[in-house]
Amino acid sequence: MGLERSGTEVFGMHEVLNQPPEFGGRDLWRDDVALREALVREGGDGFRSEVAAYGALAGGELLALSHEAHRDRPRLRSHDAAGHRIDRVEFHPAYHRVMELAIAHGVAGLSWARPEPGAHVARAALAYLHYQAEPGSSCPLTMTHAAMPVLRQAPALREWADKVAACRYDARDVAIGDKPGVTLGMGMTEKQGGSDVRANETTATPSADEGAYTLVGHKWFMSAPMSDGFLVLAQAPGGLTCLLMPRRLPDGDRNAFTLMRLKDKLGDWSNASSEVEFQGAMAWRVGDEGRGVATILQMVMLTRLDCMLGSAGLMRMALSQALHHCRHRSAFGKRLADQPLMRNVLADIAIEAEAALALSMRVARAVDAATHDPREAAFARIATAIGKYWICRRAPAVVNEAQECLGGAGYIEESLLPRLYRQAPLNSIWEGSGNIQCLDVLRALSREPETAEALRVEFDAANGLHPAFDALVAGLPDMLSAASEAGSRMLVERLALALQASVLLRAGSPIAEAFCRSRLGADHGLALGTLPTDLDDGSIMVRGAG
Template sequence: MDTPAELPPFATHAVANQPPPFAPRDLWADDAALREAVEREGGGAFVARLQRYGAFAGDGLLALSVDAHRDKPRLRSHDAFGHRIDTVEFHPNYHAIMGAAIEHGVAGLSWHEPAPGAHVARAALSYLHHQSEPGTSCPLTMTHASAPVLRHAPALGEWMRKAAAPHYDGRDVAAADKPGLTLGMGMTEKQGGSDVRANQTVATAIGGDEYELVGHKWFFSAPMSDGFLVLGQAPAGLTCFLLPRWHPHGGKNALRLMRLKDKLGDWSNASSEVEFQNAWAQRVGEEGRGVATIIEMVMLTRLDCMLGSAGEMRMALSQALHHTRHRRAFGKPLAEHALMRNVLADLALESEAATALAIRVAGAIDRAPRDPREAALARIATAIGKYWICKRAPAFVNEAQECLGGAGYVEESLLPRLYRQAPLNSIWEGSGNIQCLDVLRALAREPEAGQALLAELDAARGRDDWLDARIDPLADALSGRTPLPEAQMRSWVERLALALQGALLLRAGSPVAAAFCRSRLGGGHGLGFGTLPDELDFVAIAQRGVPA
């Protein structure tokens, strides 16, 4: 370090004790928990693809994401001559990010390469992508999740093929003129929120499966998508429709972007309010069966909420470990102080458990068409994981910010972006209460869901005393012997989530499984992070989290 006498003229100080740049970092190679989970859940055939995207996500994608977030999308309702154009302008990096993600399969791998394990690999791609660029995860997720809905309308086969294709085309032109398509969705209206049956948008049949829609959507996600799955009231009740940006017979469709939402985070992505003025749409599924038709999309987007929150935790952990391993305080690196070791190990435990659960649900979805028990597990575990992992993300990211101190509150650290993003996944696609009610509904109406979850827990019996003590009380609820009161469902879902995470880590043979069960199921863990018992090996847990 330069002494004051050795500094150049007018230099007030030497820059010292600062960590090196985080990037480039290989997000796949660093993540043992992800690699093991992908192999365990059947995605091993896609490892080469995941290796490539993990290296890109920790380098090129991070670089592109900076301006995509800093230069927010802008609505242009009219051109310079007064013509209505309803277009959204993005920074060029947004389109570069979308192109790279779609070409690598983040949106369509499950459908254009439908081999066993494809859903698992696509989930891992989404997890890697979200760590570096969460905003574009919204249109990527909706494009992926639209495919099973479009299957309900054979006439939309070309839409499904192009949505699954590894091609991105950001031009505002008709779907027929593009090699690949993106899809958004619009369900929420001012008066309804999660209660979509209160929707007021009116759908009037004009011949066959064609309708015209009059109404509005209070949240209209990714408004520059090529088409949107929306709900409207047809004569037989709430119905699902595909509403394209361009009318199939020429010209722009009659959807009017009223304004863009000024959001807490998710800055690279546009969200809007829209009105339909006799907008053309094609019915998807039967009239009056709108919720049943679109529910498959909702299930897949909820999986991506889990993956996104797990990815945010992972990146926050990586940033915290990178900083504390290089930054010195009171004579040694921050990461070598006892209390900081506890915090970092606690974050690493939480991150690995979140990753294990999210990828396990992806594996269940992958096997669901061939295995009824896996389908039942996916049904209930999706709601449990969506509730718990997404709830944990904001507190997790904030704890990681504390590890960096004031630097964690500055945009260059990436953590402010993650912190703004962290609450979104717990709200989008059904808030916490909706997920808990979904678990209650599944246990009451689909006994096979409770049985599948109990089997998942029972498979880990005898491996940890703390887990064994938790399973019996849960078994009564999962088997229907104990009625669950609605007002207590958050408590029950929390217990189910922790037991399921512990069981998954134990069955996987994770070296941190016992520490997770001891801390999360043993009753000694505090409300925050950094309250692990002394007997745990903090250094080894953190090293497994992200290698030094």
């Protein structure tokens, strides 16, 4: 029996009560006071209108498109109906619309299209907003953005660099001469080596054309396989070398590589990743032979920053989902958001999310200044490794805590949280796992004294602003002098917390006190939701909600 009563949905004998409304279209810029402050603080305010416009788009059209792009995953078509090998990855139209909007608004190219002071900071804000709405497509967007410093090393590849900066998306599988803009992927990892790329066995044999090589071998992971070109590492006569391999040759013919299969991944469903074999594929050298790792490392600062921004974006969206639910859901006679223990949890998530964003945007400022300020370049070098380790490590725990705020509703696919949870571990693995980051921090501190000096200057700027911060920084020299590989995770964790505290304290953030007491002192447990009970959790929640 169906009944209709004003203001109440009734199905049979069941009334639908005490359910939050749909999350709905949101303005992710308007709702994020911490982002608005960080954009100004770190020098990107000249791009405020561009970032604000994308925040409204990300929380509206992009968020809706993301559901479609994830639900209908990419599929590999190896052959056409006549039996010709085509190696084409087919995406839902929503994915292409997401890519079109993101690239047009500068997520992959603003830094290069408008190389003005603050451009990297603004582009970081765009990437953070995008990740909240559609994280899967962030892979080709990041690769395309980060490839530019590498492409610029090879004057013969200027067309590729120009078309990255054009901020135009063209999904057609044609040669780049027929396209207004391009996207880039990457193929580094092989079965036998993993992160140890020096163990790569793919060979690059010089051809008759200047700077051209033929590739024979495989890649265990090649990202975004429908990209126009791929940066790969292969063994040339002079050693491990970086090369650009186009999908289509200049005459339009398919290049000689085969997509063996698409990876069946835990998350990141809207984006394809593949295994590939090279069968004499043409590629063009970037940088000198034997300098492949050094050449590709010029991307690392940018890709690590995007890992930080992506994890910060996931935490922010998880917080938004939890706050929305708890403000509209009641239990035991009052709203969840009014219950002391739930307020403690929500405030703790808000602190973690803002601290992640604050450090990420500070690093973006260092990247922005790195070309003309050696100290900022040194800071970016060390802080990207520190930040990637810690922020990416925190994201899965934060997203899971947000799921708990929704209970079972946060574990079903109608909720956004399962997608966020599947995505959360990716950034800690991508572009070097946690151990790789920690070992890189040790290497930098021991071999590049300017990185230690950059950290000292950063910490000195916040000296005296909080006793817990001062105590932590005072103990760092002893930790550094006793640093070992086995203990490097503890060292990097302490450095990350000190950097986050330094940024928040110098910014005068309203959460700085809560961060220092709960993360640097003895007033916090190992789980989220263990903030000191005398903190003003209500004001922290309000700030988190915008």
